[in-house]
Amino acid sequence: MADFTREVPENNLNHNADSDELSALRDLLFSPEQNQLGELRQRLDDPKRYAEDVSRVLPESILLRASQDKQLTNALMPTVEEALQISVQRNPRILTDAIFPIIGPAIRRAITSAIQNLIQSLNETLDSSFSPRGLQWRLEALRTGKSFAEIVLLRTLRYRVEQVFLIHRKTGLLLQTVVAEAITSQDADMVSSMLTAIQDFVRDSFGIQQDDTLGTMQVGELTVWIEQGPEALMAGVIRGTAPEELRLVFQEALETIHVERKEDLASFQGDSAPFDACRPILEICLQQVQQRTEVKKSSPALWILASVLVVGASILFFFVFQKNQENQKWVSYLEKLRMQPGLVVLATTEYHGKYNLIGLRDPLAIDPASLLQDSALNPASVYSRWELYQSSEPAFVLTRAKELLQPPPTVSLSLKDGTLYAKGSAPQSWVKDARKLVRLLPGVVHFQEDLKGAPPT
Amino acid sequence: MIQKKICMVGASAVGKTSLVSRFVKSIYSDIYHASIGVKIDKKTLTVGEQELSLMLWDIAGEDEFQKITISYLKGSSGYILVVDGTRKETLYRAIDLQARVEEAIGPSPFVVLINKSDLEKQWQVTPEMIKQLAEKGWTVLLGSAKTGLGVEDAFLTLGKAML
Numbered sequence: 069m070a071d072f073t074r075e076v077p078e079n080n081l082n083h084n085a086d087s088d089e090l091s092a093l094r095d096l097l098f099s100p101e102q103n104q105l106g107e108l109r110q111r112l113d114d115p116k117r118y119a120e121d122v123s124r125v126l127p128e129s130i131l132l133r134a135s136q137d138k139q140l141t142n143a144l145m146p147t148v149e150e151a152l153q154i155s156v157q158r159n160p161r162i163l164t165d166a167i168f169p170i171i172g173p174a175i176r177r178a179i180t181s182a183i184q185n186l187i188q189s190l191n192e193t194l195d196s197s198f199s200p201r202g203l204q205w206r207l208e209a210l211r212t213g214k215s216f217a218e219i220v221l222l223r224t225l226r227y228r229v230e231q232v233f234l235i236h237r238k239t240g241l242l243l244q245t246v247v248a249e250a251i252t253s254q255d256a257d258m259v260s261s262m263l264t265a266i267q268d269f270v271r272d273s274f275g276i277q278q279d280d281t282l283g284t285m286q287v288g289e290l291t292v293w294i295e296q297g298p299e300a301l302m303a304g305v306i307r308g309t310a311p312e313e314l315r316l317v318f319q320e321a322l323e324t325i326h327v328e329r330k331e332d333l334a335s336f337q338g339d340s341a342p343f344d345a346c347r348p349i350l351e352i353c354l355q356q357v358q359q360r361t362e363v364k365k366s367s368p369a370l371w372i373l374a375s376v377l378v379v380g381a382s383i384l385f386f387f388v389f390q391k392n393q394e395n396q397k398w399v400s401y402l403e404k405l406r407m408q409p410g411l412v413v414l415a416t417t418e419y420h421g422k423y424n425l426i427g428l429r430d431p432l433a434i435d436p437a438s439l440l441q442d443s444a445l446n447p448a449s450v451y452s453r454w455e456l457y458q459s460s461e462p463a464f465v466l467t468r469a470k471e472l473l474q475p476p477p478t479v480s481l482s483l484k485d486g487t488l489y490a491k492g493s494a495p496q497s498w499v500k501d502a503r504k505l506v507r508l509l510p511g512v513v514h515f516q517e518d519l520k521g522a523p524p525t
Numbered sequence: 526m527i528q529k530k531i532c533m534v535g536a537s538a539v540g541k542t543s544l545v546s547r548f549v550k551s552i553y554s555d556i557y558h559a560s561i562g563v564k565i566d567k568k569t570l571t572v573g574e575q576e577l578s579l580m581l582w583d584i585a586g587e588d589e590f591q592k593i594t595i596s597y598l599k600g601s602s603g604y605i606l607v608v609d610g611t612r613k614e615t616l617y618r619a620i621d622l623q624a625r626v627e628e629a630i631g632p633s634p635f636v637v638l639i640n641k642s643d644l645e646k647q648w649q650v651t652p653e654m655i656k657q658l659a660e661k662g663w664t665v666l667l668g669s670a671k672t673g674l675g676v677e678d679a680f681l682t683l684g685k686a687m688l
Contacts (some may be wrong), residue, residue: 240526241580257528261565261580268596269562338527338602424604 098442138320142327147458218250227308229357230290233260234325234346235301236336240264242341243336246350263303265293297322299333303355314355321349391421394445398423401443401450408434410459425452430459432467458510465511472509479519486513493520526569529687531600531680534622535607536615537586540640543670544607545583548680562606563597572684579680587618595629603634603687604659605679610639610667613649634686636664638679643669 095102111117133140155164205223209216221228230251234243247253270282281301285292289309295302295318302322306314326333327347332340332342398418402425405411408432417424423445429436436454440447458464467484477483479492488506490499499519506515533541542564546552549566564583569576580602587593598604606623609615619637627633637658639650658665664682668675 236600239528239530239602241530241600255567257567257578257580258565260566261530261582265563265565265582265597268594268599272594272596323561338529340528 137321142324147179170360178487222307224358225312226357227306227310229304229306229310229314229354231256232306232353233303233305234264234343234350235260235264235331237297237299237301238335239338241336241338241340243340244346244350246347246354248354248356260303263292267294293318295319295322297326299326299330299336301351302350314353317355318353319351324349394421394449397443397445398450401439401445404439404443405436408439409461410434410464411436412457421449423450425450427452427454428457429454430461430464431456432464433459460511462511465509469506469509469512472505473498475502483512485512488512488515490515490517490519526576526578527688529581529602529684530580530582531683532582532584532601532604533607534584534593534598534604534619534626535586536609536612536622537588537591539586539607539609539612539615540670541586541605541607542583544605544638544640544668544676544679545581547670547673547676549581551673553673558572563594565605568680570680570684572681572688575688577684577688578662579684586624593622595625598626598630601630601633603683605683606635606637608637608639608650610641610648610650611644613651613654616650616654634683636666636679636683636686638675639665639667640670642667642674643671 078441111121152163202220205219206216208214209219212219228248231245231247231253233245233256235241236243239263240263242257244255245256245260266285267282268275271280281296282294284294289307290304292313293304293306293310295304295315298509300322302318302325304318316464328349329343329346340451402416405413405427410430412428413425414428415426427436436452437447440450440452460467462483466481466488469481469483469488472480475490476494476498479490479494479498482489482491488509490502494502494517499517502517503515506512533545535541543547543553545566546554546565549568562585566581568581568582570581571581582597584593584597585591604626606619608619616639623635626635639655641648655665662685666675666679667681668679670676
């Protein structure tokens with residue numbers, strides 16, 4: 069027993085010695101690797117160091133992935149959108165300040181673009197309305213019963229995507245559809261199923277692989293492009309000849325939908341409501357391109373604008389000329405009035421082609437209305453107000469003297485420098501009355517008679 | 526609104542197209558037109574409180590010269606196996622078709638509609654045969670595209686089974 073108990077520690081000692089040697093050997097052989105492993109583990113376990121490591125490669129990783137496809141953009145988009153939304157909710161000023169410098173140019177550009185489009189559209193409308201080609205289209209519209217606008221669109225269109233279908237690949241059920249403006253769409257559910265049936269028929273009839281699909285169908289002026297994804301396919305109905313680049317647009321839209329709606333597509337059980345959110349993506353595919361005319365023609369809008377300007381200028385010139393003529397007549401009329409004895413023009417005004425005049429008129433003076441008639445002015449355009457007065461014009465004073473004094477035929481009256489002269493022969497009674505009455509005459513300062521006595525009447 | 530794809534499957538001239546025509550348009554015509562390929566129709570049903578838009582794929586019937594295109598059944602949520610009550614061989618073909626369809630698309634709800642109940646006196650399908658089908662757990666309904674009897678009921682039964 070004692071031997072046994074003595075042997076055990078001896079064994080243990082041997083064993084311990086072996087372990088130490090092994091450990092020493094292991095350390096000798098694997099120490100550098102172990103140190104490296106330990107360091108790596110520390111780097112991975114320590115969040116701070118791990119973050120530092122990732123931060124060193126993050127920009128390159130983003131650049132690398134972004135150059136490969138758009139998956140990263142699509143993945144980041146919801147986060148970025150949400151961040152922007154939260155930023156605006158918290159403090160709108162930050163984003164306002166950030167976009168302020170670009171708002172002005174953006175608005176100017178949008179307005180310029182809108183005006184250019186308007187002019188272009190006006191040009192095309194005028195061109196198609198009045199040109200021989202436009203008349204031909206009108207005849208075609210009458211013949212076919214289609215609207216003129218529809219014919220213009222069809223004849224000037226290079227291509228237009230009229231309808232896009234998003235179809236569940238497995239069931240052929242319609243997930244979503246979008247239709248271009250002014251297009252009468254067919255029953256999209258039926259079209260979607262029929263497209264799937266045609267695909268099945270083609271695949272079955274020609275024994276092609278399950279993954280191979282019908283890419284294009286041509287029916288008259290319509291082409292149907294079909295893009296296939298893992299869970300859904302997209303079909304676009306195109307009128308005209310679309311460029312191959314449009315396929316990329318279709319493919320990108322389908323890829324985006326697969327990324328954004330991955331779970332909805334995988335668990336689709338007939339409820340298409342979640343795919344309403346795909347409408348904006350599908351609408352990107354509703355593109356259309358008008359034909360451009362090769363020969364650059366002068367713009368009909370410019371011609372019409374020029375014509376309008378010429379006519380406008382002519383009308384303006386006519387009015388200015390007429391106005392000038394009227395003014396000259398008015399000035400000439402005033403001149404004549406001023407030259408007339410017994411007429412005094414006090415004030416004149418002119419307003420919107422109407423002439424106003426205020427003046428003084430001796431009852432013995434010429435009637436201004438007769439002068440107005442002679443002037444060729446429109447009497448309706450002239451308003452005159454004449455106040456009566458007595459003029460000291462010698463001729464008028466003499467006339468008034470003759471009327472007041474009623475001299476006999478043997479007496480002749482004359483006026484000079486305010487003195488009224490009476491010559492000839494007159495009865496004494498008339499002379500006596502005349503001496504009294506002459507004082508009442510304005511413009512007569514003295515009365516001088518050189519009269520011989522005449523027999524009383 | 527939930528959409529479901531369902532298929533009409535059966536031997537030639539059992540009345541698949543007539544049943545769809547009766548169900549969708551309430552029309553029946555005695556003139557027989559053999560279907561080629563597949564014909565698609567749509568019908569909206571209300572099952573309980575759920576509106577159901579059924580896309581009906583009427584698949585050309587099978588006979589000794591023409592096999593049905595199984596790929597048309599891909600993605601369908603259910604199917605109607607149509608049998609002509611006046612021809613018992615159409616029942617045997619329906620049983621065969623059911624096995625092939627299930628193999629292709631997996632277990633799916635279906636109903637067996639034995640058509641032409643308006644010609645009951647000429648029937649070769651016996652109550653015993655129907656009983657055997659029912660014993661397999663199959664839903665067997667009798668109907669007539671000509672009179673409209675049992676047609677809507679068959680689609681409603683399938684609709685309920687699919688929801």
